[in-house]
Amino acid sequence: AQKITQTQPGMFVQEKEAVTLDCTYDTSDQSYGLFWYKQPSSGEMIFLIYQGSYDEQNATEGRYSLNFQKARKSANLVISASQLGDSAMYFCAMRRPSGGYNKLIFGAGTRLAVHP
Amino acid sequence: DTGVSQNPRHKITKRGQNVTFRCDPISEHNRLYWYRQTLGQGPEFLTYFQNEAQLEKSRLLSDRFSAERPKGSFSTLEIQRTEQGDSAMYLCASSFSTGLSGNTIYFGEGSWLTVV
Numbered sequence: 001a002q003k004i005t006q007t008q009p010g011m012f013v014q015e016k017e018a019v020t021l022d023c024t025y026d027t028s029d030q031s032y033g034l035f036w037y038k039q040p041s042s043g044e045m046i047f048l049i050y051q052g053s054y055d056e057q058n059a060t061e062g063r064y065s066l067n068f069q070k071a072r073k074s075a076n077l078v079i080s081a082s083q084l085g086d087s088a089m090y091f092c093a094m095r096r097p098s099g100g101y102n103k104l105i106f107g108a109g110t111r112l113a114v115h116p
Numbered sequence: 117d118t119g120v121s122q123n124p125r126h127k128i129t130k131r132g133q134n135v136t137f138r139c140d141p142i143s144e145h146n147r148l149y150w151y152r153q154t155l156g157q158g159p160e161f162l163t164y165f166q167n168e169a170q171l172e173k174s175r176l177l178s179d180r181f182s183a184e185r186p187k188g189s190f191s192t193l194e195i196q197r198t199e200q201g202d203s204a205m206y207l208c209a210s211s212f213s214t215g216l217s218g219n220t221i222y223f224g225e226g227s228w229l230t231v232v
Contacts, residue, residue, distance in 0.1 A: 004158075037223070042225060043225050043226040044224065044225040045159070045209070046223075047220050047222060093158070104149075106158030107158050109156075
């Protein structure tokens, strides 16, 4: 069965420092996609970054990078130069393309608090 | 704003009443999804449409739940005879259907339901 595990219920980071949010996944598929979403208190799920299982390079989007270690089945999110506005819930998700659709399986999330 | 739009954003209803949520996806997206999120959890898949066809329903979607996407554009999610356990945020999302990589699923701001 497919599963996403986020072992850090909460994380604290000082403003302007980098932080790593952990995500491990379990799948027997060879082809899959990994996503990170940010959810502020308003509720909207904001797409941050995507990594395909066949992508050889780690994905980067501005201050966000994804540390993809396929053999370990981990897809950690690194946020560089944290800002106060980064305080939110962060969810790791996996998409399986089998079946021809894009159902996402989410982890339980990590709450990040950025301190000034 | 051309993102996914949901309304109402908040709904408080008495147990036993019916409620309906509406979702307007990103206009060129032909796939539409409904997810449910309870406090402290990641979103869980409920159902998925490609154009007007409902292609999958989760076991979470009991007989009291019905979703429609009559013209392949907006969608409605109706909950009949609401129960307190239905209290959650209902998230709508949309995406393209072509390609495997990078066809990101974009979420709306969610509709909060409180059943009292």
